[in-house]
Amino acid sequence: MRHIAIIGSGPAGYYTAEAAQKHWGDDARIDIFDMLPVPFGLIRTGVAPDHQSIKSVSRRFEKTNLTENVRFVGNVTVGEDISVSELQEMYDAVVLATGAPRDRELGLPGEELGNIFGSAAFVGWYNGHPHFAKLAPDLSGRHAVVIGMGNVALDVARILAKTPREFDGADIVQHALHALDASNIQTITIVGRRGPHQIMMTPKELGELMHLERASPMVDPADLPDEAEDALLEPGLRKSVRHLRDFAAIPASIHGETPVTIEFDMFASPIVFHGDGVVREIELEETRVEAGRAIGTGRTYRIKADMVVSCIGYRTSPIPDVPFDERAGRFANDEGRILNGLYAVGWARRGPSGTIGTNRPDGYSVVEKIAEDIESGALGNGGKRGRKAFDEFAAAKGLDIVTFRDWKKIEEAEEAAGRAGAPREKFVDIAAMIAAKEQ
Numbered sequence: 001m002r003h004i005a006i007i008g009s010g011p012a013g014y015y016t017a018e019a020a021q022k023h024w025g026d027d028a029r030i031d032i033f034d035m036l037p038v039p040f041g042l043i044r045t046g047v048a049p050d051h052q053s054i055k056s057v058s059r060r061f062e063k064t065n066l067t068e069n070v071r072f073v074g075n076v077t078v079g080e081d082i083s084v085s086e087l088q089e090m091y092d093a094v095v096l097a098t099g100a101p102r103d104r105e106l107g108l109p110g111e112e113l114g115n116i117f118g119s120a121a122f123v124g125w126y127n128g129h130p131h132f133a134k135l136a137p138d139l140s141g142r143h144a145v146v147i148g149m150g151n152v153a154l155d156v157a158r159i160l161a162k163t164p165r166e167f168d169g170a171d172i173v174q175h176a177l178h179a180l181d182a183s184n185i186q187t188i189t190i191v192g193r194r195g196p197h198q199i200m201m202t203p204k205e206l207g208e209l210m211h212l213e214r215a216s217p218m219v220d221p222a223d224l225p226d227e228a229e230d231a232l233l234e235p236g237l238r239k240s241v242r243h244l245r246d247f248a249a250i251p252a253s254i255h256g257e258t259p260v261t262i263e264f265d266m267f268a269s270p271i272v273f274h275g276d277g278v279v280r281e282i283e284l285e286e287t288r289v290e291a292g293r294a295i296g297t298g299r300t301y302r303i304k305a306d307m308v309v310s311c312i313g314y315r316t317s318p319i320p321d322v323p324f325d326e327r328a329g330r331f332a333n334d335e336g337r338i339l340n341g342l343y344a345v346g347w348a349r350r351g352p353s354g355t356i357g358t359n360r361p362d363g364y365s366v367v368e369k370i371a372e373d374i375e376s377g378a379l380g381n382g383g384k385r386g387r388k389a390f391d392e393f394a395a396a397k398g399l400d401i402v403t404f405r406d407w408k409k410i411e412e413a414e415e416a417a418g419r420a421g422a423p424r425e426k427f428v429d430i431a432a433m434i435a436a437k438e439q
């Protein structure tokens with residue numbers, strides 16, 4: 001029997017469990033740990049609440065969890081409730097699938113001013129992540145600035161632009177819905193340090209900006225390269241640039257009719273935040289792109305900013321005694337291997353890139369590595385006690401474990417609480433989640 005512990009119940013964790021289940025069948029017992037009492041990580045608290053179809057992958061993860069050999073162990077923080085080395089004594093392989101939940105910082109003067117948020121915090125706020133539910137961004141100003149030209153920046157800009165009616169069928173949490181309903185924001189500026197040919201936003205998501213009820217996207221035609229150059233782009237990027245060209249062609253009269261404008265400010269790198277306790281303006285330096293890199297021109301200007309969300313990427317949270325690559329912001333690993341019997345997968349392995357589906361091959365690949373290490377004898381000759389040992393440890397420590405069955409009770413309560421047309425109303429604090437499982 002092989003005992004495998006997976007830390008993190010997001011897509012990378014569940015795809016790894018699925019792969020392990022396929023590989024070893026009844027010869028393996030797989031425990032998926034999560035610090036929250038609820039599973040699915042990024043699917044629950046990262047994917048935008050108005051993108052429900054992407055969230056449906058959780059049904060596949062549920063199927064994995066309903067096989068007897070896989071179990072969910074929620075409400076356990078590895079590194080606090082139990083150490084990685086304690087887990088390694090119990091399980092043949094420990095796989096870190098903890099994602100990248102911390103914001104990368106810009107490292108600019110004024111970044112500590114009020115109403116400036118990283119995307120992990122801001123997305124966590126509108127998605128009901130217990131760590132960020134109390135963020136309370138002030139949306140009473142007219143100008144919001146979103147830094148970065150990736151899909152997270154796009155999510156944030158779209159959410160800020162939508163009317164309450166456009167959240168029909170979405171699982172955005174009530175506190176965010178109310179705040180957005182009362183929002184005064186009229187201009188959302190998306191700041192990109194490079195240009196249209198370097199945009200990271202994908203076409204399907206970018207196209208959604210054309211169909212917003214009260215907002216219209218605006219691109220300065222002067223920022224667009226010669227159209228003939230688009231032919232050299234790979235097809236996805238070419239489609240994204242096509243959207244930018246369509247945005248640039250929207251007549252001024254349309255912008256006059258929509259109360260909210262989503263402006264793209266490209267070739268602009270933020271350098272200083274200005275304010276009086278709270279952010280009021282951002283100073284930007286014009287850039288040009290050389291060999292794919294943004295180069296500052298020395299010319300600067302300021303734009304208004306009553307709130308700022310910086311969407312420039314994420315870092316993995318370090319865990320005591322696990323080698324960490326500070327520069328890359330993820331666990332130090334060689335194709336998933338960190339130390340003997342300790343592995344990383346998903347964003348914790350490769351950094352914050354790719355779609356949910358990218359984690360599938362990643363999960364299958366780490367299981368291959370584990371199988372190779374078992375085969376070669378590197379992981380010893382078995383004899384570990386896996387979940388039996390963990391259950392004894394949890395009982396002795398008095399840990400309040402949340403099982404998958406408990407989660408189904410929490411889920412039922414969330415579904416019952418959903419406003420008309422919404423799939424659920426999420427609990428936004430851990431005590432409420434725990435209380436719901438006790439019902």
Ligand code: NAP
Pocket residue numbers: 106147148149150151152153155192193194198200201202205269270294311312313314352353354355
């Ligand atoms: P991303 O795609 O890597 O975009 C990050 C953006 O931040 C880039 O435009 C980057 O510019 C910019 N940036 C980085 N450092 C900067 C700095 N110091 N100053 C100014 N700008 C800076 O990351 P993401 O948007 O966080 O998304 C993470 C992953 O999740 C991506 O793979 C994304 O596609 C995926 N995702 C997918 C969806 C979806 O499919 N619907 C939704 C959300 C997220 P440079 O390019 O110049 O570095």
